[in-house]
Amino acid sequence: MRLNLVLELMDVPGQLVKVLEPIGSLGANLVTVIHKRDYKTENGKVPVQLTLEGELEDLKNVVKRFEEMGFTITQMDDVILKEKISTIFFGHIIDNDLRDTMDRINDLDGVSIVGCEIKLDGEDRSTALLNIEADIGLKQFIFDKIEEIAEEKDILVINEV
Known part of the structure; x- marks a missing residue:
């Protein structure tokens, strides 16, 4: 199963690495990362688009971990959240x-x-x-x-x- 996410990250060193860590450790695979630091949202955060693959339960666990880590998920599978x-x-x-x-x-x-x-x-x-x-x-x-x-x-x- 594939899951497309858009997250908002603070523009500080280490944020991208921090968001990528739980993906593999929870059994999902990273397919695509689009990280354009030259574009920022109104609140000064950088949108990062991720495409993940894995079993449904593994993907749910990744999303849950992102939320626990305080990352804002603004879109999931092209649905604005x-x-x-x-x-x-x-x-x-x-x-x-x-x-x-x-x-x-x-x-x-x-x-x-x-x-x-x-x-x-x-x-x-x-x-x-x-x-x-x-x-x-x-x-x-x-x-x-x-x-x-x-x-x-x-x-x-x-x-x-």
Whole structure:
């Protein structure tokens, strides 16, 4: 059986070797690796495409190990598993505890903030751009939760369309 994966790796020495280690040790074979360091995702990670062969159980064990090791699998057999979402907060975001806002978003199952850019305007209102990575199919749920948080904190939120 063959399995195609796309993983996101941090752009630091040793990451590719680290991701390749469990493949052979768990009984699978590596067929193809496409690793283009000159291309990075919005969160600064490098996508790596792997094609593996092996018994179904061995391939499942490899995927499980990747997840245990903290690697993000964005595609499996051409099915997108993660999606990128951007949202903008505008208002007194620092005064209304940006940390709490981000923690509440990160606490949602299958959701992780992968980037945050803040523009401060002195004592006036500020702007924060949040880049979020989420399991596929959660976009509307996330937007609804973000709207709840923003309404509670009297912050304007602009979600992507």
